Amino acid sequence: MNLRNPTEIEACLAAGAIGDALGSHAEGSRVGWVPAEIPLEISDDTQLSLATCMSIVQRGAVDPEHLAARFAEDYQQRRYRGLGASTTKALLDLANGAHWSQSGCRGERAAGNGAAMRVAPLAFLLDPERPAERQLLSDVCRITHHNDEAYLGALSIARALRRVRCSPQHLEDALLEHLASALPDCRVRDALRALERLPLDAPLQEAAAISGTSGFVAASVPLALFAAQRAARLELGVLLRDVITLGGDTDTIAALVGQIAGAALGWGALPVEDGERIVEWSEVLETAASFARFVERRLRGSRAPS
Numbered sequence: 001m002n003l004r005n006p007t008e009i010e011a012c013l014a015a016g017a018i019g020d021a022l023g024s025h026a027e028g029s030r031v032g033w034v035p036a037e038i039p040l041e042i043s044d045d046t047q048l049s050l051a052t053c054m055s056i057v058q059r060g061a062v063d064p065e066h067l068a069a070r071f072a073e074d075y076q077q078r079r080y081r082g083l084g085a086s087t088t089k090a091l092l093d094l095a096n097g098a099h100w101s102q103s104g105c106r107g108e109r110a111a112g113n114g115a116a117m118r119v120a121p122l123a124f125l126l127d128p129e130r131p132a133e134r135q136l137l138s139d140v141c142r143i144t145h146h147n148d149e150a151y152l153g154a155l156s157i158a159r160a161l162r163r164v165r166c167s168p169q170h171l172e173d174a175l176l177e178h179l180a181s182a183l184p185d186c187r188v189r190d191a192l193r194a195l196e197r198l199p200l201d202a203p204l205q206e207a208a209a210i211s212g213t214s215g216f217v218a219a220s221v222p223l224a225l226f227a228a229q230r231a232a233r234l235e236l237g238v239l240l241r242d243v244i245t246l247g248g249d250t251d252t253i254a255a256l257v258g259q260i261a262g263a264a265l266g267w268g269a270l271p272v273e274d275g276e277r278i279v280e281w282s283e284v285l286e287t288a289a290s291f292a293r294f295v296e297r298r299l300r301g302s303r304a305p306s
């Protein structure tokens with residue numbers, strides 16, 4: 001029996017899984033509505049995030065080489081569902097023996113959201129404002145995406161998670177301005193700036209018309225951040241369905257919204273009834289709990305007198 005209360009880390013990962021599973025189901029069906037009796041499954045967004053958690057716990061640190069080996073092994077065992085083109089290319093190269101620093105896809109086609117969708121665990125361990133930790137975050141992104149936009153989108157998700165963690169008031173407190181002002185000139189920043197001009201309660205369709213809803217990192221990441229700002233005002237199950245109705249890369253956009261909402265609002269905000277429909281729900285909870293315990297131990301260790 002689990003006697004701990006789930007932490008915001010578990011809420012982040014579990015809410016992300018709920019968004020992913022609802023969005024994955026809707027992706028092919030072109031409707032945001034998911035019939036209540038249908039079981040749900042997680043996809044690559046959650047699978048790669050959980051694999052990241054497991055690698056960190058097993059290795060006792062964030063280690064790109066260890067993580068890349070874990071990804072390659074899971075890929076060879078055909079565990080991942082719904083992989084994008086860049087991640088597939090990278091995992092294939094890794095499985096064929098490429099070095100992790102060279103495996104990531106390059107060029108404009110590598111500007112997808114595949115690094116952003118799996119970055120959440122790192123936000124609880126690495127402070128991107130410290131150069132060495134930011135470099136490690138960049139290295140982890142580079143395993144699959146050798147592309148600045150893909151990295152800057154992931155960096156923005158990590159910064160957003162750190163800003164709102166246990167602080168729901170920060171969801172509506174100039175979140176997009178905070179993130180945009182920390183970025184160099186790039187398309188992710190342009191999209192954040194464009195969305196920042198919209199009122200917080202503007203219809204999500206209006207935001208989607210500005211950013212787009214595709215798997216391009218400068219579309220889906222800013223849109224997810226814009227939508228996540230309203231998580232404190234709406235039931236999360238309703239917000240996720242609103243986001244999914246926008247169409248496009250529904251699983252990743254909803255997963256990112258779920259992660260940010262979960263980190264800010266904690267376990268109490270989760271539509272657990274949706275979670276319980278996920279086939280892999282107990283695996284999600286166990287991995288998230290094990291990772292959360294690791295982060296707690298790390299934090300305690302760093303506070304211990306030397």
Ligand SMILES: [Mg+2]
Nearest residue numbers: 043044045082
């Ligand atoms: Mg997916």
